[in-house]
Amino acid sequence: HIETNILNADLQLMQQYAWLVKSDIIRNDFLKLITDEYKLAKEQVIDLLGEEAESRRYKLLDDVKRRHKALLKLHHLHIIYLNQWRQTPEKQNYQLQDLLLMITTALSSGLKNTG
16 A cells, blocks of 8 residues: 555645645745655665566556546646635635535545545
8 A cells, every 4th residue: 555655646746735835944844854755665665575666566557647637637626726715714615615525535536545
C-alpha cells in the first residue's frame, strides 16, 4: 500500500494545494517537509525492494497513467472550490460543502483509496 500511495502522489499537485495556505512561511515549511518525506519514502521503498517500481509495477503504473487526466481535472476543481469555500465569510455554504464532498469522494474512488 505504501508504494501505491507513493505512485499516486504528484508533487506538482501538492504544490498547487499548498497555495491554498496564505502564509508563505507556513506553506513553504510544510511543503518542504512533505516533499522531503515523499522523496525519502520513495528512496526507502526502492532500497527495500531492490529496484524502482517501473520494472515491477508496470500494470499499476499503467492504471495510474490512464486515470491521471481525469483525476487532474477533479483536483483542479477541488482546489478552486476549496479556495472559494475558504473565502466564504460564513462556512454555511452547504451547496459548496456538498460539492466539495462529492469531489473528494470522486477523487478517493479514482485513486482507489477510500481508507
